[in-house]
Amino acid sequence: MADIVASTGSMIVVSNRLPFVLKRDPNTGDLERKASAGGLVTAVAPVVIQSHGLWVGWPGIHLEDENEPIPESLPSDTTPTAGLKSEKVVAVLVDADLFDSYYNGCCNGTLWPLFHSMPDRANFSSETWRAYVKVNQSFAEKTMEALIRLNKDTTVEDSSSQTSNSTQCPLVWIHDYHLTLAANWVRQSAEDANIKYKLGFFLHIPFPPWDIFRLIPWSDDILQGMLGCDVVGFHIDDYCVNFVDCCQRRLGCRVDRKNLLVEHGGRTVRVRALPIGIPFKRFVTLAENAPKVVTTNQKIILGVDRLDYTKGLVHRLKAFELLLERYPEHLEKVTLLQIAVPSRTDVKEYQDLKEELDQMVGKINGRFTTPNWSPIRYIYGCVGQDQLAAFYRDAAVCLVTPLRDGMNLVAKEFVACQINQPPGVLIVSPFAGAGEMMHEALLCNPYETEEASEVIHRALKMPEDERTLRMNYLRRREKQNDVDQWLRRFLKAMGSVVEGLEDTMPTVMQPVTLDDFNDYLENYVGNKHKLALLLDYDGTLAPLAHHPDLAVIPPETKNIIERLANFPDVYIAIISGRNVNNVKEMVGIEGITYAGNHGLEILHPDGSKFVHPMPVEYENNVKTLLKDLQDKVCKQGAWVENKGALLTFHYRETPVNIRPDMVAEAKKMIKDAGFLAGQAHCAIEAKPPVEWDKGRASLYILRTQFGVDWSERIRIIYVGDDTTDEDAMQALKGMAATFRVAASHIVRTVAERRLPNTDAVLTLLKWVERHLHRKDLKRDSSSTLSFKHRSRHGSLMVEMSYDPDSGSNTPTSPDTSLQDAKTQTSTSPNPPHPEIHHVKTQTKSGSNDDAN
CATH class of the missing domain: 3.40.50.2000 (Glycogen Phosphorylase B;)
Structure with a gap:
């Protein structure tokens, strides 16, 4: 112990x-x-x-x-x-x-x-x-x-x-x-x-x-x-x-x-x-105590595998056949001992694999067998660990050549049992985890049959001193990195090991920074397009709260939205499941668009309002459903929010153990009343069965604001945290940069990126603001590019401002800017900004002289 x-x-x-x-x-x-x-x-x-x-x-x-x-x-x-x-x-x-x-x-x-x-x-x-x-x-x-x-x-x-x-x-x-x-x-x-x-x-x-x-x-x-x-x-x-x-x-x-x-x-x-190891000492003991089971002077090439298509057994037999064909010196000198442990014997694919191996073994043995020797000894069955340790100990070469494998412990068990002198040689596939760890083994690509046969030949002819050197390094490493060390490393990573060791690598990601958005948004947003920000409210701009009235937008977030709304190239719409008047009241910013009830109501900046038509019968059904929900399922903290066209059944404060039955009953009541039951954060929304959602609303808002060709001129960022936002993300897929604020354990989303919380949304908005400021600085810098023209008949200099976006030269007033520019140029050896270049061009009789 x-x-x-x-x-x-x-x-x-x-x-x-x-x-x-x-x-x-x-x-x-x-x-x-x-x-x-x-x-x-x-x-x-x-x-x-x-x-x-x-x-x-x-x-x-x-x-x-x-x-x-x-x-x-x-x-x-x-x-x-x-x-x-x-x-x-x-x-x-x-x-x-x-x-x-x-x-x-x-x-x-x-x-x-x-x-x-x-x-x-x-x-x-x-x-x-x-x-x-x-x-x-x-x-x-x-x-x-x-x-x-x-x-x-x-x-x-x-x-x-x-x-x-x-x-x-x-x-x-x-x-x-x-x-x-x-x-x-x-x-x-x-x-x-x-x-x-x-x-x-x-x-x-x-x-x-x-x-x-x-x-x-x-x-x-x-x-x-x-x-x-x-x-x-x-x-x-x-x-x-x-x-x-x-x-x-x-x-x-x-x-x-x-x-x-x-x-x-x-x-x-x-x-x-965390590379797994083996109980090294236990295998050494097994090898020391195992009786000799191979009574032959021939060199044994050992393969131990579960019968599975990932193990590359067919490729291995082909490589061995090629070895005997190319190097007849090995005839009657080596034997391939292949142990295949039965696996999934009731599956046809595995039955076919066994049949193929049986045929190949028979073919190779039939081709090369002599009266005193057969090239392949094939064991289809389970072998006890004592006998297996004897095979490991006495083998000259061990082939571990899977087409793909997680680690493959056969390679490690072979090394542990190599107690004889001189030792054998290990051949591993680079497509097994062991191939990444056991550097002193010979690497063999099982897909390349000719190369594999050459590697086996090299192993059989390897000098004793090289075999000893390689095996000593392998044994030292595997002894140190045994299965107990694997367990210790895992417990260390979990912070659960008694020795008090801790994971030395960082264990927590740093908070989202502005630079985290550069790779994703920099090229997409660019400098030439207008930007539309479509944002959810609860859980996106404002942290979720136990009651909707307590979900207040943080002052810093509100301030940055106000500043962004003042940029001429930015359009902002808040699209929420709340009543449109309520979401406008909660945000409290003028000059932006508000959409309530998942887009059924839209209030534009100019005061105009869109309301999706609602079947008359559902207006009466809302009242009936509201009363039924209040009477039957509003208990132990559950309550119903009346949003006019929608109802939301909240159960965040309800004890966890009674939620499943309560939610199931509420959903049934909603569906029986003819409404759609939509899942939200600890809430069920009763929505009328109309073909309208946040996706349709987003497209309507963009088309109304920017025209039918909006997709060619507008860059869009959509951020939401709810399943209802998935409708918008799906509708805008390929046309927008989409973010899902996901704080729960399992959230399936079509969004391109995830954000951990509302703080990360604030950082995203800060990135947008920084990008727009840089965009304005570049525009200001490029607009001051000037050309000075001097008349051959006088000393009048006229500064021309060149706007590369418009491609036009605009002369500035000579009596207001000429002297300032002239003074600035004469007193400063360099232009005031690295982007500004002053070029002098002399004119003669209305025509330009050669610059030389």
């Missing part, structure tokens, strides 16, 4: 499977635990046990009786999970058909090939995605049960033990691509229950680049689900960069690429490269 990495708080591990598999004894029918191998279980299970934590996962079997107890480990069990009591295990039970659709359909049919950059093998199905969402919700619910249980246990433990880790904030650690959505539901539920927690996520497979990831129809949900955590971990930097890039390009998040930070939902999410 002394070597266990300690966490400052209890740990809840959430993984697709429990750290052991449940199986039934064929004789008694009783459930039994079967140990699961793997670095995750080896490293994390002792920490869960030591911190009095819990493990949430699927038990590996579909139980008919949900109350059937999980058995304890056997007394003879010495695996890392032996001390994990059944009471510390939370089993997620899922219907067999639903689980198949989730696991085989979405996880392995869609996400697995896409994340491994093989889109041609991916299948997209809305049905399997819905199953994925539902199962993730089930995992989140069970995780929340575990967190509540742990929170209750903490009180008891705190009263009986002063050294318990439970006194610290518990850590929820979610694992892998099966559960990318769960974090957001856990976060929302924990915050509603006022439970403290930390959320971490680790992806054990690659994260693809943007051009691949964007193919996933639900990429938005996956990114926001992962961003529900405080720390998102990957194996290598490349995966981190891909993730940060996708967050910016798909979600419009503000990111810090240098420090690997993403701003989302008003939080800073830390993205960290």
Whole structure:
């Protein structure tokens, strides 16, 4: 226990499977635990046990009786999970058909090939995605049960033990691509229950680049689900960069690429490269104690892989065949021992892969076999770790050549078991995470068969001193960066490691600055076009409040809007869900346009007003619906706001536990009355069924103000924070710079960029003001470009002002500006501004002389 990495708080591990598999004894029918191998279980299970934590996962079997107890480990069990009591295990039970659709359909049919950059093998199905969402919700619910249980246990433990880790904030650690959505539901539920927690996520497979990831129809949900955590971990930097890039390009998040930070939902999410290791000492012990299983003098080229199309097994066999063809000196001297662990045997694609491998092995063996030797020994099945360690130890070469892989621990296990002298040689693919870390291994591109055969030949002929040197470096690094070190680094990133170490990289993004808008807006806004600012009010200009009357626009924001309204090239419209008179009263600025009730009412600066026609019957229905809502659902803090044409049912002050039923009833009443029920911030809006929204209103405002050809002459910035603003962002897509103020955990938006809060909106407005001032300065500077003309017959000098935009020369009055310009030029060796150049041109009899 002394070597266990300690966490400052209890740990809840959430993984697709429990750290052991449940199986039934064929004789008694009783459930039994079967140990699961793997670095995750080896490293994390002792920490869960030591911190009095819990493990949430699927038990590996579909139980008919949900109350059937999980058995304890056997007394003879010495695996890392032996001390994990059944009471510390939370089993997620899922219907067999639903689980198949989730696991085989979405996880392995869609996400697995896409994340491994093989889109041609991916299948997209809305049905399997819905199953994925539902199962993730089930995992989140069970995780929340575990967190509540742990929170209750903490009180008891705190009263009986002063050294318990439970006194610290518990850590929820979610694992892998099966559960990318769960974090957001856990976060929302924990915050509603006022439970403290930390959320971490680790992806054990690659994260693809943007051009691949964007193919996933639900990429938005996956990114926001992962961003529900405080720390998102990957194996290598490349995966981190891909993730940060996708967050910016798909979600419009503000990111810090240098420090690997993403701003989302008003939080800073830390993205960290945390390469996983193996239990190095354990594999060394296995290698030392394993009996010899290879009784041949031939050199063994070893391959150990799960039978999967990402592992490049077909390419490997082709490279080995080419090796024997090109270098006959290896005939009867080397043997390829390929171990293929069965996987997804019920899937036709994997059945076809096995058949192809069987045929290739038979073909190569048939071509090169001699009476005393076969070039390939092919084992299709599972191999025990003792036997596997012996294979690792005695192999001359290990081939780890996947087409794409997250890390591939086979490479690390081989290195740990290389205790013989002289050691063997490791060959890795650059497309595995191990290829980025294990620099002393030989790199081999599996797609280039000729190159791969040459690398294998080089490994077989490598001198002993070079083999020893390379392996010594590899072993030293893997021993230092073992699985415990991986766990320690993750806990350090989470701020949950006992040693007191903290993440040395920045953990919080700096507030939005003016310069953050330069790359996005500078070229778009430009200097030649008018600018239209279309702005929502609540949650955009004014922070959200518990009551609409308390949502007051900050004085600084109001002042800058007033200044912007005075620019001749700026047009401002406030488009709100409030009543038009109310939003004008709340903003209180003259000379701008106000649109209320999501554009049903529009008040122009000249006092003219547009009101969208409303069916007469709905005017009466509004009164009836208002009374019904007040009588039936206005309780425990809920109330209805009458906006004239619209009604808004507010439930922000209602207790969280009664909201779902209350909201469902309110929506039903609204729909039964013939209105549309629109979701807002802790509110439901009852809108008449007319073809009009903020999008249609925005287009109407722009057309009314600037004419039918407005899109050619106007630059537009739209900023909003609500689902109703999505209508405008969709209508203006491609024609405007759009921003969504998103402070909640999951917000799907068509906006090009996200802003964390109303302070960031203020910064955006400040950027606009700065840009306009610079625009005016450039215009003033260019307008003072002057040309001086001197008559050959006199000394009269006339200064000509040249406006490059108009292309005309305008003479200034000689008695007002000539002397000043003459004096200024004579006393200053340089022009007053670097942009101003004074050019003298002599004239002769009305014609220009040559400048020379």
